[in-house]
Amino acid sequence: MTKFKRIHILLRNRITLLVGLLATVLPAFSQGYVQVTKNHEEYIMQQFTTMETGAGALTPRYYYNAFHKKYQRTANAENKQIFRLHMKARVADEKVYSDSIKALTSRRAKVEAQNIVDRSPMTDMAWTVEKGKIEGKLDIFQKNINKIMPYGGTAEDYRQWKNIYNCLQTAIKITRESYQDLGRRKKEYMAIYRDVVRRNYQLTRQLLAWNSMKSAKEMLKNSKSPQRLSPINTVAFDALNRWKVAMAVDGFSSKNYKK
Numbered sequence: 001m002t003k004f005k006r007i008h009i010l011l012r013n014r015i016t017l018l019v020g021l022l023a024t025v026l027p028a029f030s031q032g033y034v035q036v037t038k039n040h041e042e043y044i045m046q047q048f049t050t051m052e053t054g055a056g057a058l059t060p061r062y063y064y065n066a067f068h069k070k071y072q073r074t075a076n077a078e079n080k081q082i083f084r085l086h087m088k089a090r091v092a093d094e095k096v097y098s099d100s101i102k103a104l105t106s107r108r109a110k111v112e113a114q115n116i117v118d119r120s121p122m123t124d125m126a127w128t129v130e131k132g133k134i135e136g137k138l139d140i141f142q143k144n145i146n147k148i149m150p151y152g153g154t155a156e157d158y159r160q161w162k163n164i165y166n167c168l169q170t171a172i173k174i175t176r177e178s179y180q181d182l183g184r185r186k187k188e189y190m191a192i193y194r195d196v197v198r199r200n201y202q203l204t205r206q207l208l209a210w211n212s213m214k215s216a217k218e219m220l221k222n223s224k225s226p227q228r229l230s231p232i233n234t235v236a237f238d239a240l241n242r243w244k245v246a247m248a249v250d251g252f253s254s255k256n257y258k259k
Helices: 003-038 042-052 061-067 069-074 080-118 125-146 155-177 182-222 232-249 254-258
Strands: none
Touching (some): 125 182, 155 182
């Protein structure tokens, strides 16, 4: 016989012995437990019955008369059974209200579920409709911002207009993530669109002003002072001769004056 086989037989014998002991001991314990629960004191049972249903009698009388006289007078009337009946009636009344509340909350839950779907960024139909128009104006606005430095604006001007562009982008992001219905979202997108158009118009006018100033400065820088083609004496002599000829032609000569 191998070593493992002997160990297996030993374990089997021990398990069999343990099962037999349990089968013998457990019925004895169970009988004793049942017998103990049945062998109770009469005065404890009477007190328990009085508290639960009001049908018992508190004993011994002399004890309750001496120490719990007030409780003895009202114990049978103020029992748990009366409390249970009272609470059962209250619960029956509350059931009507609970059913109406449940129906109301169910309807409200359906409405809120629709609102969640309607206000989710994934189902933002207002952005789908207004997206192309807003992004088109933002692209033009961005291109005009990039023209600030070439057209004569300063770095501070570029920074200020870039901040305005970033604010508009943030407004779009917050509107898309906000808990709003379709109509409210559309109003917000239209307000952002009008703001982009207004800002772009202001920047365009400013670009024209900067460009005009830049062109004027370049023309002034490249301009040359005029040079005289003839000396001053020659110019004065020619002017005098032209004046004499004009006087003779107009009849202001001495001959015409005598007539």
